[in-house]
Amino acid sequence: MKRLFAAIITLTLAKSSSAQFEASKQVFNSPVLKTEIQKHKVVAILPFNATVSYKRLPKNFDAAANKTEEQSMSVNMQSGMYTYLLRKAKDFTVTFQDVERTNALLKQKGIYDKFNELTQDSVCKVLGVDAVIKSSYAYAKTGSEGGAIAKTILLGAGTGKVGSGALTMQINNGKDGEMLWRFYKEMDEDVTSSANAVMERMMRKVARNFPYEK
Numbered sequence: 001m002k003r004l005f006a007a008i009i010t011l012t013l014a015k016s017s018s019a020q021f022e023a024s025k026q027v028f029n030s031p032v033l034k035t036e037i038q039k040h041k042v043v044a045i046l047p048f049n050a051t052v053s054y055k056r057l058p059k060n061f062d063a064a065a066n067k068t069e070e071q072s073m074s075v076n077m078q079s080g081m082y083t084y085l086l087r088k089a090k091d092f093t094v095t096f097q098d099v100e101r102t103n104a105l106l107k108q109k110g111i112y113d114k115f116n117e118l119t120q121d122s123v124c125k126v127l128g129v130d131a132v133i134k135s136s137y138a139y140a141k142t143g144s145e146g147g148a149i150a151k152t153i154l155l156g157a158g159t160g161k162v163g164s165g166a167l168t169m170q171i172n173n174g175k176d177g178e179m180l181w182r183f184y185k186e187m188d189e190d191v192t193s194s195a196n197a198v199m200e201r202m203m204r205k206v207a208r209n210f211p212y213e214k
Helices: 002-022 033-037 063-087 099-108 120-127 145-155 195-207
Strands: 025-029 042-045 049-054 131-141 161-173 179-190
Touching: 033 179, 042 063, 042 099, 049 063, 063 099, 063 131, 063 195, 099 120, 120 131, 120 161, 161 195, 179 195
Parallel strands: 042 131, 049 131
Antiparallel strands: 025 179, 131 161, 161 179
């Protein structure tokens, strides 16, 4: 009985700690945000700058495989955001450029991996859009995946934490490249998370602050 009681207390504290962590959010609105976004009609979603790090490197760590995972996450999260926004298109004041077109245009100009080195108004001109959504996602793996799977089986979904993620999303104006809006949010990630699942949860949290929301 004592062990069961201790386990319940530990789980409760863990959930409380997780809730506090997930509450970490920062939002920036430019003084000209409202006037500028009224001029926007088409917005592009750039590939994510995704990074995967480890609290403690695993013995079998493969730098090349890790880089591949980051590249895959970059495209998957970009696609996940587009899918979410497309599904709720009627709720927004703008339309979003197809991410396949966005990526094709970036590759044609040879800047797919270099758009961070350019001014964002230059990127907007290449894409033919009024603004761009530029995002980064830093995923830090902090737990054992095997242990997390066992914990999920025993205690249920959402209890098998394997890492933490931090999303930074910003909107840059096509006219002058200026940042109009910036959103930062931290979240715990469990073993059942996928890029689409992460974006679904992230965008739900972004929604109430998203400037293109009607």
